[in-house]
Amino acid sequence: TGELAADGGLARLPFDAAVVLCGNMVEAVLPAPPSASVLESAERVLNCKGMSVVPGLIEGHAHPSFEDYVETTDAGDMPPEEGVLHTVRNCSRLLQAGFTSAFSAAAARVRQDVVARNWINAGYARGPRLLAASPEICPTGNLGDSSALHQPRQSFGLVADGADEVRRAVRLCIREGVDTVKINIGGDLVPNNLLNADRTDMLSAYGEAEVQAACETAHGLERRVAAHCRGSNDVRLALACGVDVIYHCDFAANDSSILDALQQARGRVFVGPAVGLMHALAPDVPDVKLLLDAQCRTYAELRRRGLRIVVGGDYGFRATPQGTNANDLVHFQTYFGFSAEEALVSATRVGGELMRLRVGQLRPGYLADLLVVDGEPWVESGALLATEWSEQVRTPGIKAIVQDGVFVRNDIWSV
Ligand SMILES: [Zn+2]
CATH class of the missing domain: 3.20.20.140 (Metal-dependent hydrolases)
Known part of the structure; x- marks a missing residue:
């Protein structure tokens, strides 16, 4: 529903996309669904259908x-x-x-x-x-x-x-x-x-x-x-x-x-x-x-x-x-x-x-810091909010947190 900018970056929210990570970097942001060759070459494919992927x-x-x-x-x-x-x-x-x-x-x-x-x-x-x-x-x-x-x-x-x-x-x-x-x-x-x-x-x-x-x-x-x-x-x-x-x-x-x-x-x-x-x-x-x-x-x-x-x-x-x-x-x-x-x-x-780091955007060459969110945080910020913070922080709307290409939290997939 959105569009990719000429350089592969995010031009407008939201759009259907496949985010390709390689090591600690974003390698590509491709139109979804990705091609068969992209899927075949991936070490691991995580389906985020129905959810949003936003920068950390x-x-x-x-x-x-x-x-x-x-x-x-x-x-x-x-x-x-x-x-x-x-x-x-x-x-x-x-x-x-x-x-x-x-x-x-x-x-x-x-x-x-x-x-x-x-x-x-x-x-x-x-x-x-x-x-x-x-x-x-x-x-x-x-x-x-x-x-x-x-x-x-x-x-x-x-x-x-x-x-x-x-x-x-x-x-x-x-x-x-x-x-x-x-x-x-x-x-x-x-x-x-x-x-x-x-x-x-x-x-x-x-x-x-x-x-x-x-x-x-x-x-x-x-x-x-x-x-x-x-x-x-x-x-x-x-x-x-x-x-x-x-x-x-x-x-x-x-x-x-x-x-x-x-x-x-x-x-x-x-x-x-x-x-x-x-x-x-x-x-x-x-x-x-x-x-x-x-x-x-x-x-x-x-x-x-x-x-x-x-x-x-x-x-x-x-x-x-x-x-x-x-x-x-x-x-x-x-x-x-x-x-x-x-x-x-x-x-x-x-x-x-x-x-002054390559963070805050999902585009090729940026660091792989991202959130998988159950909701549309560009429409309504509620999905990003903490519901509990005294003992440990709970953010039920945030289903996964990736930093530097590694899961900090993962409530969805068994990997
Ligand atoms: Zn202050």
Whole structure:
């Protein structure tokens, strides 16, 4: 019912196809039913009739080290040993939820994502292909710094003030092996509520020299920078200094010149609302509702302007348990006017571009990361959602998960 693009890639959803895998790669996407010679030469033929085959999902704002947080200080209160074990466990939960790749948007401590990534790459643990992030490099008093004068407290931040300290923090994280550097340019509601006086925007926490220092240092060492930005000025700074992944952007729609600048940079930058946590907290916290309302205005615009928008909603808090990450696909439809198909493309093809890996699409030469789904997830996202996540993650609609050409889960065939 669909069509293949000239290069054999996916042009339009859905279409009948035979997906030919060879080792850990997609070798071909052929019209179904495949020819007799294709069937004869195959080592194994798995009939997916009545089901859908889609690329493995990609988390664009993951926090694999975050576990059941209520307060930001919960990150610091967890001993580092438990922190590492939770990170590895959460990676496994992400994979069981159908996420075969994940771009981390910050670790609770410098090496937690790094060791989990290394462990997964060595084959000692199962998890998504993971790009490891630094903790949230932040200025004194901003999100990530939960200390008071009388009481030092840790959270998920690495406090650095001024360009020199920021440079040092970036170099330290890169020395320890991170793929991505995270900086908190923008303020948040905690520990200080940095909404402006008339509550129409949010104040910046870092100044231009610090953001510039982070970007220069990270880019000089061939790492990307992701930034927490809420206010319109945060987004302006991020764009001016060359930040690669601009998260949240809640109030960007306050200033049409910033929307124009984002649109101009759409081939270079990614954005991601991280809506899951906003959705979960908005009913009880009026200021979160304010951020969510602003986000709705901004992302309707960013979608219209063709920005590359990634899913990933700050899963890892008590309100957003690890394993429920695919809920973001529904939130994109509820809040930002996405169709189910657009949400799926954000969670696959756009995520693949963010990963800078050949993932997120089913086309020849791409890595064999895919899901077999009982349902039509480009029409209705429900088949991708977890129904259970506390002990183990259950996604009844996902019948098989293949990563790197190997079954991670297989509820259908005896092979
Ligand atoms: Zn986050």
